[in-house]
Amino acid sequence: MMKTYRVVVCGTLFGQVYLSAFKRQFPGFELAGILARGSERSLTIAKEYGVPLYREVSELPQDIDIACVVVRSAIVGGAGSQLARALLEKGIHVLQEHPVYEKDVVECLKLARKNGCHYQINTHYPNVPAVRHFVEYLKKARETQQPCFIEATCGVQVICGLLDMLGQALGGVTPFEFHSNVDWSEVRKLKSELLPPYQVIHGVFAGIPLILKIQNQLDPGDPDNHFHIMHRITVGLPSGNLVLVNTHGPVLWNRAFHIPRTPEENGMRELLDKQQAPEFYQPASCEFLYKEMPSLEEIIDEHWPEAIRTALHSMVSNIESPTPASAQFLLGQASVWRSLMGCIGNPEVISAQEPMLTSPSIEGWLVEYHQESENA
Secondary structure, three states, X not given: OOOOEEXXXXXXXXXXXXXXXXXXXXXXXXXXXXXXXOOHHHHHHHHHHOOOEEOOHHHOXXXXXXXXXXXXXXXXOOOHHHHHHHXXXXXXXXXXXXXXXXXXXXXXXXXXXXXXXXXXEEOOHHHOHHHHHHHHHHHHXXXXXXXXXXXXXXXXXXXXXXXXXXXXXXXXXXXXXXXXXXXXXXXXXXXXXXXXXXXXXXXXXXXXXXXXXXXXXXXXXXXXXXXXXXXEEEEEEOOEEEEEOOOOOOEXXXXXXXXXEEEOOOOOEEEXXXXXXXXXXXXXXXXXXXXXXXXXXXXXXXXXXXXXXXXXXXXXXXXXXXXXHHHHHHHHHHHHHHHHHHHHOXXXXXXXXXXXXXXXXXXXXXXXXXXHHHHO
8 A cells, every 4th residue: 555645844935836736636645734933824824724833843743754845945044954954853854945055965965864764855847847848858869869068048046946957857967167257347338237137157067068147136025036037948969959948838849950962073062852851851940849838827726736746756756765866966966056156156136126018919919010011
């Protein structure tokens, strides 16, 4: 008979995303409680889910199997890592939301080993459907071809997710190295009143040349918002480019643009026609690997709860069949994150406005555009 893992969720801000995984039947898992400070919000949410609200680790019953620590870590002035250590000391498996200092990862792994439990970090976004398609296709493509380059863009808040996506798809993070040598102050004096929102990093990730653009900006009053782009990744391969357009899709395959020619005795290169080289002419130049472009409602109600369920299934797989590789991968991720953040420095503090609505509307603009084209 399959074991049912009793889960407690710690924190009720982003913790609500973890709790949403239990809104429908979740075989093999049972929500056993919420650990929080006892705010009005926490009391209301505990009542909504019909579970106990605990205020201290010492109050937790002995039959808790897994704790999801969704409390800000020491990196952003929170007590998440301290809480994770207290839970591990009780022999409770811990799934901690990113980001986490490398030294805290090392300490938590030692505590987990000492107390016979498992410690894992969840970067969340690698488990959403679009990213899973991207990662799995790239894994398969790597069986026959070696990536040539990586071009990626993201917000600093979700850099751990991007590194995790690439690490999973490429089978690791080493060797890696990062450099940032651009001083925008002189450029700004000459050309623009505005600093560019992105820092451009050149380097290597998993031995592959990398260009990374990081929006290293943070609004302290709303730190989880205001990305220009959450995640966008292009991985170049000899046969084309794999593109994650944004975190939640779509995912595209752009075939390498190549006009087939054959060398002649006179030294010229003559064009091959579509009968001679159908493999170049007939396939579409761009194909969807993942077509869905979900609304915010679909992301929050469907994609994120499913991503948490995927993370918990992965956690249980590591609990039941532990391997040194999982800890090694976690340490590698922590090390590459530390190296990258040391390169980019502290975020620029901004005071951002709510985003505008799309203007003009896409649908209205397309109607006008086609009408003008027909009348031209």
